[in-house]
Amino acid sequence: MAMSLRVVVPPHPLIGHWLTMLRHRETPPALYATAMQELGRWLTYEALRDWLPHRREPIPTAHGDTEGLVVESRAPLLAMPVMPGGLELWQGGRQVLPEASLCLNGVPDSIETNAGLVIFIDQITDGTAVLRLLQDLQQQGVSGNRIRLITALCANPGLKILGEAVPDLTIYTTCIDEALDAYGQAVPGIGDPLQRLNLRWKGRV
Numbered sequence: 001m002a003m004s005l006r007v008v009v010p011p012h013p014l015i016g017h018w019l020t021m022l023r024h025r026e027t028p029p030a031l032y033a034t035a036m037q038e039l040g041r042w043l044t045y046e047a048l049r050d051w052l053p054h055r056r057e058p059i060p061t062a063h064g065d066t067e068g069l070v071v072e073s074r075a076p077l078l079a080m081p082v083m084p085g086g087l088e089l090w091q092g093g094r095q096v097l098p099e100a101s102l103c104l105n106g107v108p109d110s111i112e113t114n115a116g117l118v119i120f121i122d123q124i125t126d127g128t129a130v131l132r133l134l135q136d137l138q139q140q141g142v143s144g145n146r147i148r149l150i151t152a153l154c155a156n157p158g159l160k161i162l163g164e165a166v167p168d169l170t171i172y173t174t175c176i177d178e179a180l181d182a183y184g185q186a187v188p189g190i191g192d193p194l195q196r197l198n199l200r201w202k203g204r205v
Contacts, residue, residue, distance in 0.1 A: 032197060115142075150172050
């Protein structure tokens with residue numbers, strides 16, 4: 001795996017709790033969706049911790065002046081949920097990114113040169129679908145350091161492919177599973193999110 005790939009697994013009990021809800025085979029669809037949304041919220045919060053452009057400026061208060069921190073609004077943010085499973089992660093992530101522009105139909109025709117992209121995908125198994133998306137972004141000049149990828153779960157085979165193909169990529173996830181089974185699902189994994197969410201679309205990522 002390339003050294004430029006950075007995979008962050010935040011050590012937070014709430015993240016571990018919601019991962020457990022996804023892993024449990026008896027979790028009903030409504031709770032499974034809630035778990036995805038909560039993980040989207042917490043992982044997005046962690047992903048933005050050292051990434052959002054900001055500045056310090058003096059501000060007046062009721063008891064004199066002090067210094068405040070202000071997020072730069074001049075740097076646009078795009079949120080790209082990979083449909084349909086990534087939409088549940090985005091439902092949670094949008095609470096942290098209320099000003100982000102939403103891209104629901106894949107890679108837009110043009111992306112501003114200073115825009116940051118937050119990609120939401122339910123899980124990374126063999127990595128092929130994510131790789132296609134990232135390659136499309138590379139063709140538009142969007143490098144890995146402009147991307148934060150939010151996913152509920154990763155498997156090592158997919159991470160290996162991404163690490164070798166996309167320089168400077170950072171992924172935020174709950175866990176890294178070692179292998180895939182004969183059907184291409186992560187082991188122990190979180191099942192097939194599309195089936196567990198009762199969504200009709202099929203496809204691996």
